[in-house]
Amino acid sequence: MTTILLPVQVMIDGQPVDPQQAAISVFDWALLRGDGIFEAIRCYGGRLFQLDAHLARLERSAALMHLDLPDLSEVAHWATAVGEDGHECTVRIVVTRGGDQPDVDSPSRVVVIWEPVPETTPAVSVRPTSAPWHSGGKTWELVGAKTLSYAPNMSAWRVARAEGFDDALLISRDGYVLEGPTFSIGWVVDGNIETPSLDLGILESITRMVTLEEAEGLGLTVDEGRFTLDRVLEADEVFALSTLKEVKVVDRVGTTSFEAGPITGKLAAAYTARVASEAS
Ligand SMILES: Cc1ncc(COP(=O)(O)O)c(C=O)c1O
Numbered sequence: 001m002t003t004i005l006l007p008v009q010v011m012i013d014g015q016p017v018d019p020q021q022a023a024i025s026v027f028d029w030a031l032l033r034g035d036g037i038f039e040a041i042r043c044y045g046g047r048l049f050q051l052d053a054h055l056a057r058l059e060r061s062a063a064l065m066h067l068d069l070p071d072l073s074e075v076a077h078w079a080t081a082v083g084e085d086g087h088e089c090t091v092r093i094v095v096t097r098g099g100d101q102p103d104v105d106s107p108s109r110v111v112v113i114w115e116p117v118p119e120t121t122p123a124v125s126v127r128p129t130s131a132p133w134h135s136g137g138k139t140w141e142l143v144g145a146k147t148l149s150y151a152p153n154m155s156a157w158r159v160a161r162a163e164g165f166d167d168a169l170l171i172s173r174d175g176y177v178l179e180g181p182t183f184s185i186g187w188v189v190d191g192n193i194e195t196p197s198l199d200l201g202i203l204e205s206i207t208r209m210v211t212l213e214e215a216e217g218l219g220l221t222v223d224e225g226r227f228t229l230d231r232v233l234e235a236d237e238v239f240a241l242s243t244l245k246e247v248k249v250v251d252r253v254g255t256t257s258f259e260a261g262p263i264t265g266k267l268a269a270a271y272t273a274r275v276a277s278e279a280s
Contacts, residue, residue: 007019007085007114008081008082008084008085008086008114009082009085009086009113009114010022010082010111010112010113010114011078011081011082011110011111011112011113012024012109012110012111012112013070013109013110014070014074014077014078014110016081019113022111022113024096024109024111025099025100027099027100027101027102028096028097028098028099028100028109029096029097029098029099030094030096030097030109030148031096032099033097034147034148034149034150034151035065035096035097035147035148035149036065036067036094036095036096036097036108036147036148037058037061037062037065037067037094037095037145037146037147037148038092038093038094038095038146038147038148039054039055039057039058039092039093039146040090040091040092040115040243040244041054041079041083041090041091041092041093041243042090042117042243042244042246042275043083043086043087043088043089043090043091043279044088044275044279045087045088045279046083046084046085046086046087046088047083047279048079048080048083048091048279049243049275049278049279050206050210050278051076051079051080053206053209054093054206055072055075055076055079057146057204057206058072058075058093058095058146059072060144060145061144061145061146061147062095064141064142064144064145065142065145065147067095067097067108068107068108069095069108069110070110075093075110075112078093078110078112079091079093079112082112082113082114083114085114086114086115088117089114089115089116089117090114090115090116090117090118090243090244091112091113091114091115092111092112092113092115093110093111093112094110094111094112094113094148095108095109095110095111096108096109096111096148117244118244120244120245120248121166122248122249122260123248123249123250123251123260124166124167124240124245124248124249124250124251125164125165125166125167125250125251125252125253126160126165126166126167126168126169126180126185126240126250126252126253126254127159127160127163127165127167127168127169127254128168128169128171128229128253128254129156129159129160129168129169129170129171130171130173131152131156131170131171131172131173131178132173133152134152134170134172134173134178134201135200135201136172136173136174136176136178136200136201137172137174137176137199137200137201137226138201139201143201144201144203144204146203150181150182153168153170153181153182154181156168156170156181157180157181157182165252167180167181167182167183167240168180168181169185169232169253171229172200175228175229176196176200176226176227176228177196177227177228177229177231177232178196178200178201178202179196179202179203179205180240180242182242182244183205183207183240183241183242183245183248184196184202184203184205184207184208184240184241184242185232185238185239185240185241185250186208186211186238186239186241187231187232187235187236187237187238187239187250188235188236188237188238188261188263188264189231189234189235189236190236191220191221191263192220192221192222192223193212193215193220193221193222193223193263194222194223194224194225194227194231194235195208195212195222195223195224196224196225196226196227197224197225197226198224200226205241205242206243207241207242207243207245207246207247207271208241210271210274211241211247211267211270211271212224214267214270214271214274215267215270217270218266218267218270220263220266229253229254232253233253233254233256235258236258236261237249237258237259237260237261237262237263237264238250238253238258239264239267239268246268246271246272246275247264247267247268247271248268249264
């Protein structure tokens with residue numbers, strides 16, 4: 001008998017599953033209500049970057065959502081197996097509320113999948129977009145949770161694409177710059193870095209955290225606060241931050257163009273060096 005070794009591209013509740021056959025129930029609340037949480041982790045040469053930070057955020061999201069999680073060391077083990085097999089990839093962890101019959105509670109499911117790294121461009125353009133659905137600093141029970149309910153963000157991205165931009169830049173009801181649908185934002189004014197503060201209810205981005213640590217190491221000053229779009233438009237450099245974008249030049253915000261600048265270059269190089277030294 002021949003043993004067929006499946007590539008570990010999909011694990012459901014810790015079991016490797018043939019990607020073509022991998023499935024969860026159509027009655028799962030994650031499908032029916034977007035009721036679940038997720039993480040996307042970049043894997044460099046088979047090594048996951050900032051795995052512990054992603055797992056800690058997953059745990060915080062699960063707590064805010066009252067969602068059961070297996071032991072984090074198990075989830076780490078599954079993500080590592082998928083990453084090792086995927087080598088240069090993104091590892092996505094999705095925790096669904098569960099459900100395999102209508103209106104019957106059942107345990108949450110943990111899906112870990114391999115994804116190819118999307119092709120990226122050297123710079124991105126962003127369309128300022130009003131985001132009335134965003135906390136924008138108002139407190140409510142899910143602030144900080146990375147939930148599966150991303151439809152408004154994805155819609156903002158889609159509209160931006162339809163209008164000739166790469167992505168959206170979300171603006172709060174009070175007129176403050178927040179974040180992109182799937183990234184954080186920062187910019188440089190007179191050599192100082194400015195970025196929206198976490199108390200605006202933006203996601204606690206791990207790329208933002210690493211980049212600000214690197215900025216500090218480079219002796220750069222960072223001002224985290226509440227800024228309106230005018231402030232971004234008068235910046236010398238603008239950059240986007242995310243697990244997939246890493247540190248990325250923003251070359252247009254609405255109708256205002258920006259050059260790639262020296263500080264963004266330094267931050268990008270520092271981030272790359274950090275990845276090289278740390279991906280574990
Ligand atoms: C809304 C939002 N902000 C920021 C980010 C960037 O977070 P990270 O750097 O942890 O990828 C993401 C990532 O998906 C996001 O969804």
